[in-house]
Amino acid sequence: MEDKNNSFWKGIKDGIPxxxxxxxxxxxxxxFSVGSGLSVLETVLISMTNVTSAGQLAAVPxxxxxxxxxxxxxxxxxxxxxxxxxxVLLSQKLGSTVRVIDRFLIAFVNTDEVFAVASxxxxxxxxxxxxxxxxxxYLGWSMGTLVGxxxxxxxxxxIVSALGIAIxxxxxxxxxxxxxKSLPTALCILFAVALSCAFKYIPILNxxxxxxxxxxxxxxxxVLFALVAPVPDEKEVAENE
Amino acid sequence: xxxxxxxxxxxLVAAGVTYLVRMVPLVxxxxxxxxxxxKSFLYYVPYAVLGVMTIPAxxxxxxxxxxAAVGFVVAVxxxxxxxxxxxxxxxxxxxxxITELII
Numbered sequence: 001m002e003d004k005n006n007s008f009w010k011g012i013k014d015g016i017p018x019x020x021x022x023x024x025x026x027x028x029x030x031x032f033s034v035g036s037g038l039s040v041l042e043t044v045l046i047s048m049t050n051v052t053s054a055g056q057l058a059a060v061p062x063x064x065x066x067x068x069x070x071x072x073x074x075x076x077x078x079x080x081x082x083x084x085x086x087x088v089l090l091s092q093k094l095g096s097t098v099r100v101i102d103r104f105l106i107a108f109v110n111t112d113e114v115f116a117v118a119s120x121x122x123x124x125x126x127x128x129x130x131x132x133x134x135x136x137x138y139l140g141w142s143m144g145t146l147v148g149x150x151x152x153x154x155x156x157x158x159i160v161s162a163l164g165i166a167i168x169x170x171x172x173x174x175x176x177x178x179x180x181k182s183l184p185t186a187l188c189i190l191f192a193v194a195l196s197c198a199f200k201y202i203p204i205l206n207x208x209x210x211x212x213x214x215x216x217x218x219x220x221x222x223v224l225f226a227l228v229a230p231v232p233d234e235k236e237v238a239e240n241e
Numbered sequence: 242x243x244x245x246x247x248x249x250x251x252x253l254v255a256a257g258v259t260y261l262v263r264m265v266p267l268v269x270x271x272x273x274x275x276x277x278x279x280k281s282f283l284y285y286v287p288y289a290v291l292g293v294m295t296i297p298a299x300x301x302x303x304x305x306x307x308x309a310a311v312g313f314v315v316a317v318x319x320x321x322x323x324x325x326x327x328x329x330x331x332x333x334x335x336x337x338x339i340t341e342l343i344i
Contacts, residue, residue, distance in 0.1 A: 021326060021327070024327050024330065025326070028330065042248055042252075045252055046255070049255075050255055050259050054290055054294060055255070057294060059251070059255040063248060063251035063255070066247065069250060069254050072255055072258075073254050073258050076254070076255050076259050076262075077258050077262060080258070080259050080263070081286060082286055082287050083259075083263040084283075085280075085283045087263050087265075087270070088267075090267060091266065103264075103267050104268060107260070107263040107264035107267040108263070108264070110263045112287075157304070158304075158338065158341055158342075159338070161303045161304040161338075162303065162308075162335070162337040162338035162341065163334055164303050165299060165302045165303055165309060165312040165313075165316075165330075165334055165337050166331075166333070168294075168298065168299035168302055168316070168333075169312065169316040169330035170326045170329065171291045171294065172295060172299075172313075172316040172333075173316070173319070173326045173329035174291055175291050175292055175295075176323075177323050179288070185288055188285050188289055189291075189292040190292075191289075192289035192292045192293050193295075193296045195293070196292070196293040196296055197296065200297050201297075213293070214293050214294060217289065217293045218286055218289035218290040218292075218293050219289075221285065222282050222285035222289050223282060225281070226279075226281035226282040226284075226285060227278070229281075230278065231284040231285075
């Protein structure tokens with residue numbers, strides 16, 4: 001059976017909006033990373049091998065601050081755990097032209113946005129389409145990081161200070177709209193944030209390394225709300241049924 | 242030398258774990274997750290993670306608390322009115338810059 005979507009150029013085209021979004025996010029990441037003490041080369045290498053915004057942002061302070069590899073591994077595992085679900089769902093969309101070797105490569109760039117576009121397509125996806133779809137975002141992510149890292153080194157301090165808030169501004173733009181529509185989501189975020197502040201400001205708790213704080217707070221809040229307010233099936237993750 | 246080694250180790254661990262989390266299910270799993278608790282947990286995790294990473298870190302992301310607080314308020318207001326990621330981020334940067342020029 002032929003796959004319905006299997007044009008490389010169609011994939012490239014569908015990847016362009018993701019690419020443009022990534023340029024700005026990765027630019028902010030580049031600024032953040034060199035500001036944390038990593039070199040331009042190290043910063044670009046992280047983007048080219050990880051391809052995940054939240055994971056990288058959590059990884060940089062641990063790497064730059066000399067945290068343990070265990071802390072780093074646990075942090076990456078929990079922050080990126082959502083990709084497991086996306087990969088499971090994406091596997092349902094793969095057409096007959098997608099070989100096992102293609103699965104290994106496509107998984108490398110299965111980001112939130114790539115997953116969202118792929119799952120929104122009608123019918124099965126062929127391997128040419130998928131390679132097109134991951135190529136443009138990957139280039140945007142890498143190039144944006146490079147430009148941001150270089151800019152972080154040469155721009156005046158007041159500009160770098162202002163740009164330092166950019167990535168957090170984007171996070172706020174991601175979490176507020178769903179929080180507005182779903183009270184449990186809003187309460188879950190607030191609960192997680194309250195825990196996060198406790199770990200920052202309460203004397204005994206504030207010695208816990210940052211990577212573990214993210215895991216503890218996010219897992220505690222998510223488990224609690226998964227128990228008291230299970231998500232209805234039509235929400236997000238099950239959308240490609 | 243020591244620093245370079247720890248960077249490479251960190252890079253490999255971060256990239257390796259991130260890749261495995263994505264790759265293993267895509268290559269191995271063929272069935273759908275039906276468990277409601279796991280589905281709900283995975284739905285909440287990204288929002289909780291982003292919330293934890295943003296607060297209180299955002300208040301230390303610029304050269305002073307006051308400018309960061311102004312940037313935070315501007316971002317929350319624009320995000321509430323569902324402006325795009327780029328608009329929200331850019332506006333909060335501008336708000337920080339203006340605040341720091343005034344102080």
